[in-house]
Amino acid sequence: MLNTLSYGLLGLLASESCSGYDLMLRIQPFWQAKHSQIYPLLAKLEREGFVQYVRIEQRDKPDKKVYSLTEKGTEAVLEWLGEPPAEQSSRDELSLKTKCIWMTQRDISIPLFLTRLKQLETRTAYYEKLLQRIPEEERHVHSKHFGDYVLLHRAISLAGAQIEWCRWVVNMLEQEEELS
Amino acid sequence: MLNTLSYGLLGLLASESCSGYDLMLRIQPFWQAKHSQIYPLLAKLEREGFVQYVRIEQRDKPDKKVYSLTEKGTEAVLEWLGEPPAEQSSRDELSLKTKCIWMTQRDISIPLFLTRLKQLETRTAYYEKLLQRIPEEERHVHSKHFGDYVLLHRAISLAGAQIEWCRWVVNMLEQEEELS
DNA sequence: TGCAATTATGTAAATCATTACATATACTAT
DNA sequence: ATAGTATATGTAATGATTTACATAATTGCA
Known part of the structure; x- marks a missing residue:
């Protein structure tokens, strides 16, 4: 083993x-x-x-x-x-910090999510570029690049969901600013 | 430090x-x-x-x-x-195995994604339950549970995107079965 | 000309993380 | 009865990972 x-x-x-x-x-x-x-x-x-x-x-x-x-x-x-895949494990410092945003002012909390947004956008652009490099004829199940193709799809869709989430959180934090 | x-x-x-x-x-x-x-x-x-x-x-x-x-x-x-969040790092055995699916038959590859689907569905149900436990009045920016609230939202939406992705991959693998 | 980046390989020390060992109480199901 | 689960805390040994130390050729930039 x-x-x-x-x-x-x-x-x-x-x-x-x-x-x-x-x-x-x-x-x-x-x-x-x-x-x-x-x-x-x-x-x-x-x-x-x-x-x-x-x-x-x-x-x-x-x-x-x-x-x-x-x-x-x-x-x-x-x-x-042939063995079942282990559960995915992710380590994200932003999650730990998010649990503490109640302690902070908007000038501290908002930049956390804006930084993450930039990280995600940079990575998405990179993934998109890699995806474009895989020609149509190599996107089928028997191609050696089928794995790369589907993994890039997943990476892009997950990054997209996270980008949306970051914007949603930033919006809520900004709206609160108007009230305080 | x-x-x-x-x-x-x-x-x-x-x-x-x-x-x-x-x-x-x-x-x-x-x-x-x-x-x-x-x-x-x-x-x-x-x-x-x-x-x-x-x-x-x-x-x-x-x-x-x-x-x-x-x-x-x-x-x-x-x-x-106050410090910017480190990039998210994920370790997923299924990604590594996905890069190798070209080596396998459907009877090996499909169960990998079906197992992951079950893992994701179980976790989604758990997150949904936790989310329901957070009352409306604690879902605002100044609540101590705001972090939990937004993190659960993210977890559910990411799991949903991954469930869709698994189904998409399984579909492609199954369609190939009909042709071979 | 010097400095950084890229390609390429390795080791040593330190830190981080898991598995296994250890103990103890209480409750629940068989 | 007894086996398993949950709560609760800890240590020891092993394994995984990072950081730092080391070397060396080439290319591009200022």
């Missing part, structure tokens, strides 16, 4: 062999992990026979290790896919 | 003094933390003067320590509220 991050890395390698650096960038949107966690984990997965690598020399950039799945690695991913 | 969980606990204590056990239950929806993390943290916050406690004897239940904010604790919360 491996941990979730390990399975996530193996899952990414299933669709395309790549370097630890690439894995770090690709897993970011779904599971935050720094390179200092990923490199030792890949080394461990290699020692245990789930992945293998070849060193690739590059002219313009430093050498890299391109990892690929072994048969054992592929089996591990398929076994993992 | 304290960590986010510490500020979250202090923030909860700002609206109502309560036991470590209560804090654990109350912070759960926004920040997952076990009692084994919370009890030592409260002890540390007490040693450092952010909180204080009184031991309360109970007839039908074990004794408890009821924690309350000190002046230093209140100042720390207000300072924390």
Whole structure:
């Protein structure tokens, strides 16, 4: 039994062999992990026979290790896919702060939600751009990019719901200003 | 400088003094933390003067320590509220598995989303119940429960968006079944 | 020319978080 | 009776994660 991050890395390698650096960038949107966690984990997965690598020399950039799945690695991913998904866990500092807005004045509370709005709008724009890069012919169930396609859809729709929510809260906080 | 969980606990204590056990239950929806993390943290916050406690004897239940904010604790919360919120971070195993659905058959992929649907429906029902418990007169900006009110609204709307998304994905996976 | 950013990999120390161990009372269902 | 659940608090060991330390090539900018 491996941990979730390990399975996530193996899952990414299933669709395309790549370097630890690439894995770090690709897993970011779904599971935050720094390179200092990923490199030792890949080394461990290699020692245990789930992945293998070849060193690739590059002219313009430093050498890299391109990892690929072994048969054992592929089996591990398929076994993992058969198990029910763990509940989603989210950690949002804004939620904790929202529980305290009764303590604050509008000059403190409103900027919290305006900052979040900007974060959400920036991320939405980024997701939209990524979505546009997936051509029509790769948006079907059997495409390797079907997962990316549906995940981007979810990310955009959730961000939209949160943007609406932030505006609703800011509105209420602003209306209160007129009364006080 | 304290960590986010510490500020979250202090923030909860700002609206109502309560036991470590209560804090654990109350912070759960926004920040997952076990009692084994919370009890030592409260002890540390007490040693450092952010909180204080009184031991309360109970007839039908074990004794408890009821924690309350000190002046230093209140100042720390207000300072924390003035800082911009950190970006939301979510960890969802289903996202990682979704990136791999191209590897699977419908009999593996569809149950993943059906399981998530059940999880979301259960949570929505729970949130709806909590929301109903907040009376109209406590849903305004100056109420101590305004935060709970708006957070429940967000949780319900996000769960709704995710339910729709799961159904959309399941539909696509099922339609593919007819063709294969 | 120097400074920052990007690509690329790694280790060490510190902190954060979970699991397991431990205890104790009271209530409820089988 | 006894098993399970809820309340209530704690520690110890392990595992996960972040921050800081380290190196090195290339590109772009001021």
